[in-house]
Amino acid sequence: MFKGFEPRRYLNMDEVELKSNIDGVEYRLAEREDIVEMLAIERDVYNGEVPWTFSHFEHEIVQNENAFFVSAVVDGKLIGFIGIRLTERGKVVHITNLAVSVAYQGRGVGTHLVNQMIRLMTLLGKNQVTLEVRRDNTKAQGLYRRLGFSTGKLISQYYEDGGDAVWMSRQLKNESKN
Template identity: 40%
Template sequence: MLRKFKEYFHKLTTNHDQHRQQVMTIDQHIVQVGATGYYFSRALITDVPEMLAIERAVYAGKTPWDENAFKTELRRQSGRFYVVMRHEDRLVAFCGCAFDDRRQDAHITNIAVHPEFQGRGLGHFLMREMIKRAQRLAYRTVTLEVRYSNVDAQQLYLELGFEKSGIKKRYYFGDHEDAIDMTYRLPVMAND
């Protein structure tokens, strides 16, 4: 009886791991956003300097995450999914997400679009990609925190269907700005 249970459990977890690996695969590397083609791929350790440069451009010379934080996230073998977008070999946007099977939540850890490429739909594209993957994993929610002062990002998230679900007081390191919690509730679907 125990042997049969172990076989069943092994099959169940193996199938889950294979499904998760398929969900985290990027099939089409060239994506069209508006009239422009972008190279879309998983983030690599070698992308970190350009990711930090985007953060500096977006956050007035500051980097909310440092090099070690990004490298630690990218080295994690499971539960993390970071993607980048390039235009003419220049990294112009990135997004990271922590996928938590236990909570059935995909938490957006970081998203940034270089100011020269903002307003072109890249943030929307990246968010939709993470939402699609959470749907395919049959998760319940996609969550994130956004600066209280970042009304443009809040507007994007609201347009995507996120709702404001709380406030974290003095959340951000350095300036201690409040964060707004936002939640996207995924429709209940059958597994594909």
């Protein structure tokens, strides 16, 4: 375990607001009950595939004190999510996945999810956010670049299907903690 993180302990802190409403979309900490809808979004986004199983999500949301997800909800329906995990270096967080239902893509939901996570990680004193993205997913790479991420190395055959990934990162340590 990584001492000092435990995101669930921040749920009752007044100075760290985990819920927000932006343009009619509610952003909140994901719960176990969201997993079925998360899997449906994965099938939608990944053309019938589900890269993560129910148990993967359950572990990260319920059991892993060093990981959590933020969900985007419209009228009670989950439309997107972002997951992070604290790395072994303690001050670095890793975006494990980001997905927005195809019907809601292009409306800023993905941008807001990443910005919510960046805001929260900055408030919690983290220094860097990292992620991997498919080499052929230029749309996602563009989103991350617009949000201040830099492109790092190419990771050959990173995905189970042999696809390559691009490693990206963004520094947080110089950002305001207000």
